[in-house]
Amino acid sequence: MKRPLAYVTAAWRGGECEVMEQAAKYCRIVYDAGYSPICPMLYLPLFLNDAVPEEHKNGIDMGRDLLRRSRVLVVCGHSVTEAMKNDIAVAQRLGITATIIEAYVTNLGKYNEGELASEPLKFPTTTEEVQALLKRIGVDNIQYEEIFIADYGGDLPELNACLGEYESIDELNHLACLLSELDKSDLEKFEAAVASGEHTSGVGDLINLVENLDCYDFYIGVSDDETLGRIYAEDMELINIPENLRDYFDYEAYGRDMRINEDGGFVKGGFFLPNGSQFIEYYHGLEDIPDDHKVFAYPQLSIREQMAAYKEVIDRFPQAAERPRPEQGHTDR
Numbered sequence: 001m002k003r004p005l006a007y008v009t010a011a012w013r014g015g016e017c018e019v020m021e022q023a024a025k026y027c028r029i030v031y032d033a034g035y036s037p038i039c040p041m042l043y044l045p046l047f048l049n050d051a052v053p054e055e056h057k058n059g060i061d062m063g064r065d066l067l068r069r070s071r072v073l074v075v076c077g078h079s080v081t082e083a084m085k086n087d088i089a090v091a092q093r094l095g096i097t098a099t100i101i102e103a104y105v106t107n108l109g110k111y112n113e114g115e116l117a118s119e120p121l122k123f124p125t126t127t128e129e130v131q132a133l134l135k136r137i138g139v140d141n142i143q144y145e146e147i148f149i150a151d152y153g154g155d156l157p158e159l160n161a162c163l164g165e166y167e168s169i170d171e172l173n174h175l176a177c178l179l180s181e182l183d184k185s186d187l188e189k190f191e192a193a194v195a196s197g198e199h200t201s202g203v204g205d206l207i208n209l210v211e212n213l214d215c216y217d218f219y220i221g222v223s224d225d226e227t228l229g230r231i232y233a234e235d236m237e238l239i240n241i242p243e244n245l246r247d248y249f250d251y252e253a254y255g256r257d258m259r260i261n262e263d264g265g266f267v268k269g270g271f272f273l274p275n276g277s278q279f280i281e282y283y284h285g286l287e288d289i290p291d292d293h294k295v296f297a298y299p300q301l302s303i304r305e306q307m308a309a310y311k312e313v314i315d316r317f318p319q320a321a322e323r324p325r326p327e328q329g330h331t332d333r
Contacts, residue, residue, distance in 0.1 A: 004071035006035035007096075009087045011077050016045065026076045029120060032136070033129055037074075038066050068094060074122055075154060076102075089184055101176045102153035103167075107137045109144040118150050121169075123176035124293075130169060131299045141298035142309040158191055162200040169296040171203045174289045178210045188269060189218040195267040199279075207283040215277040222271040229255025 008026050012019045019041060027037035040063040048055045067073065073091040075084060090096075106118035117137040121130065138144050149167055152160040156179070163172075182190065190209065193216055194200055199209040222228050229251035232238045238258075241249050259265070264273025282288070301309065 003034060003036040005069060006030045006033075006037050006072045006074050007067045007070035007087070007091075008037050008039040008041075008074050008076060009084050010041075010075070011081045011084060012041055019045075026074070029076075030074055032119075033122070034132055035072065035074075038070055040066060064090060067091065067096070070096060072096060077153070080157075092180075092183065101156070101159060101163075101172055101179075103163075103169075103172060104150040104152070105133060105137065105147050105169075106150040107139050107144050108146040108148050110138060111148070120153065122154070123173050124180055125173055125176075125295055127295045127297050130295050131297055135299035139298070140301060140305075140309050142301070142306065143312055145298075156191060156194075158194040159206070162194060162206060163203060167203045168286065170286060170289055170294045171207070173295050174293040175203055175207050175210070177293050178207065182210070182213075185218075186213050188220065189213050189216060189272075192216075192218045192267045192269060192272040196265055196272050198274075204283055204285070208279075208281050211282045212277075212279045215274060215279050216272060217275045218270055218272050220270040223266055224252075225255035225259060226252040227255070228259060228271055229253070231255075232258050 008023070008030055010022065010026060012022065014022070023039050023041045027039050027042065030037040040059070044059050044062065048059045050056050050059065067087060067090055073087060073096050075088065080088075101123040103121050103123065104118050105121045106116070110117045119133050119137055121133050134140070134147070137147075139147055147169075148165045149163070150165070152163050179187065179190065190213060193209055193213070194206070198216070199205040199212075219228075219231065222231065233241055233249070233251060233254060239254070259271070259273075262273050264271055266272075
């Protein structure tokens with residue numbers, strides 16, 4: 001089977017050996033998921049000197065060329081650097097799928113038995129990837145059927161606190177597909193909405209939030225009341241301040257009043273507020289997920305694998321205790 005190419009990006013930190021070890025670890029995970037990993041960090045430093053401006057630029061260009069040839073972009077780790085944001089932006093322009101959410105799918109039955117069988121699943125994903133992962137962690141719909149999410153990652157760490165242990169794989173994939181279609185400005189607005197606590201009580205809420213981003217405004221880089229006051233007063237001209245009084249005007253107090261009145265707030269990256277548009281609940285449940293976003297399926301086992309699985313189920317149950325046979329009734333003749 002020909003493996004699709006997957007470009008690996010991450011926040012590379014530490015010494016050269018640590019970075020190489022980290023890159024190799026990520027590549028192994030991507031390989032196990034059924035892809036051919038491409039990670040420039042594994043080999044470009046072997047012959048390029050990043051301290052030389054021309055070679056630094058050539059390294060970026062070579063990486064971009066490899067990204068263009070890839071089918072998916074895999075974003076690893078729990079933080080996002082500017083270089084990673086650039087990779088995500090390039091992938092979006094080229095229509096390359098980026099990993100938005102990472103969920104550590106865990107075999108619930110084995111966990112209850114004291115064994116940890118867990119692997120990361122990167123979203124958006126495919127049915128084949130889900131089946132392969134479930135098979136690797138022993139969830140075959142015979143011996144073990146149930147899973148839970150032990151942890152979350154991906155390039156939107158703000159989501160981690162909003163998602164629970166028993167979220168639907170199909171819903172997570174639907175959310176990731178919707179997020180992967182957003183442009184950079186809408187993705188930043190979504191992150192701001194999540195940081196402000198708007199509609200974040202679960203994956204269903206988050207899906208509806210993506211569908212209602214037009215209900216919010218986000219002013220990037222605005223982080224204090226004075227700056228906000230100047231935007232409202234000077235850029236938006238919501239108040240007429242005579243030229244000779246502008247040096248004496250309290251922009252900070254004005255910005256604070258506007259922030260409170262508009263029910264807005266400062267979040268990471270800027271100022272976020274609802275704009276008064278009606279929030280419509282488009283998503284009501286699994287029946288609203290498009291078929292091409294539904295990916296959950298148990299592994300397809302061969303007859304031999306099925307028989308082996310059933311045998312293990314039988315072997316796991318303790319043998320029934322020997323029951324005393326009832327005395328046979330008899331009649332004196």
